[in-house]
Amino acid sequence: MIKTLLLLAPLALPGQGAAVDTSLKLLISVEQQNIAAPFPARVTLHFHNAGNETVWLYHHAQGKLPPLRPVLEEDTTPQSTGGSMLTVKLEPASAGQATTSNPAQATIFESVGLPKPKLVELAPGEDYEEKASIRLTPALSELQKPIWGTYRVSLLYAAQYSNAEDIHHNLKVTVWQGEVSSNTIEVQLQPPSSEWRGQVIGTVGTPDSALIRDAIVSLTNQDEHLVDQTASDPEGRYAFSNLPPGLYWVTARRNRATQDTAVFRHVRLTPSELSANQELVMIPQEIYDPRKMVHKPVLFRVIDSAGRPLDRVGLEATWANGSMVENIKGETGSDGTAALELIPGRSFVTLKRHRCPNQEERADVAAGWGIDGFGYTLECGKK
Numbered sequence: 001m002i003k004t005l006l007l008l009a010p011l012a013l014p015g016q017g018a019a020v021d022t023s024l025k026l027l028i029s030v031e032q033q034n035i036a037a038p039f040p041a042r043v044t045l046h047f048h049n050a051g052n053e054t055v056w057l058y059h060h061a062q063g064k065l066p067p068l069r070p071v072l073e074e075d076t077t078p079q080s081t082g083g084s085m086l087t088v089k090l091e092p093a094s095a096g097q098a099t100t101s102n103p104a105q106a107t108i109f110e111s112v113g114l115p116k117p118k119l120v121e122l123a124p125g126e127d128y129e130e131k132a133s134i135r136l137t138p139a140l141s142e143l144q145k146p147i148w149g150t151y152r153v154s155l156l157y158a159a160q161y162s163n164a165e166d167i168h169h170n171l172k173v174t175v176w177q178g179e180v181s182s183n184t185i186e187v188q189l190q191p192p193s194s195e196w197r198g199q200v201i202g203t204v205g206t207p208d209s210a211l212i213r214d215a216i217v218s219l220t221n222q223d224e225h226l227v228d229q230t231a232s233d234p235e236g237r238y239a240f241s242n243l244p245p246g247l248y249w250v251t252a253r254r255n256r257a258t259q260d261t262a263v264f265r266h267v268r269l270t271p272s273e274l275s276a277n278q279e280l281v282m283i284p285q286e287i288y289d290p291r292k293m294v295h296k297p298v299l300f301r302v303i304d305s306a307g308r309p310l311d312r313v314g315l316e317a318t319w320a321n322g323s324m325v326e327n328i329k330g331e332t333g334s335d336g337t338a339a340l341e342l343i344p345g346r347s348f349v350t351l352k353r354h355r356c357p358n359q360e361e362r363a364d365v366a367a368g369w370g371i372d373g374f375g376y377t378l379e380c381g382k383k
Contacts, residue, residue, distance in 0.1 A: 026046070027183055033187045043131065062110065112218040166373075199239065201239045206283075206284075227240070300363075311333055
């Protein structure tokens, strides 16, 4: 029996020596090309694997990544970090509108609730789609007035992991990393309607009146579409403006929390009540549902004693901490691999295959963001 726990190795961040992989193609489209502030652009990313090998993509891309963390010799708490990131290029279509002192800006919105990253398998010739919401802010004139009109939008998709090389070496599995640029599309940025004068303001704090800064505060409409997003300021304040009448949900969660800290309230703006104040109180809570804890994508590969990949091997991973138990199931494909989302910590993994006795293994999933990987040899497995 052979088990492989992947060790960590620091790698270069995208833009700092990361390779540009032309095997992955990216085409973007938008739901609508006329975008009135503050409503975001809802963009669909169309990925195509033009290479000759299967790759795994990290879902969902973020606007930023936690730093890749090198492992020190004396470090006894291994972590793996990384993920996928989107960078937006937004430029006025007319050169005469360009300004160097106040350029156009774009912001990728974070997930409203607890992030739920996973890995997506993309075989040669296959396609995969992912959606993102982006705030597009026009450039400002020298008089600090928005320059509305036609803008060009393109995306740079980048991925990097602290242990991708080890995963490829030990599991013979490729987690895609590198950079790929999209096509360029044109959108019309328009000022908010003169009738859109609504606002939602408030603070984010704790029951003892302590204010929380840098909480991710999101505003969604009754159709569950993300309208706007901001971070609470040092005094815990947030504000959304230029809103039409309607029902909205305000959600706040702590940035980079590993447990579900989200609180939400609904507000209704009407022609006679165009302003709402919503104080969001984050109450520390005991978590008894494992679905409210951050999970991490984990790759598994199962081979036989001759090193050949085994398909149709069932995997059942059990995680427990005394008050909660979670069982996650999966099955290996033709290449012997399977991807599960597990809570960092120790999981006990049972391998099941027809005509084979169950085989018990262990997966110590490292803390931090990114991915982990484990390789097992099924003793009785034969192709």
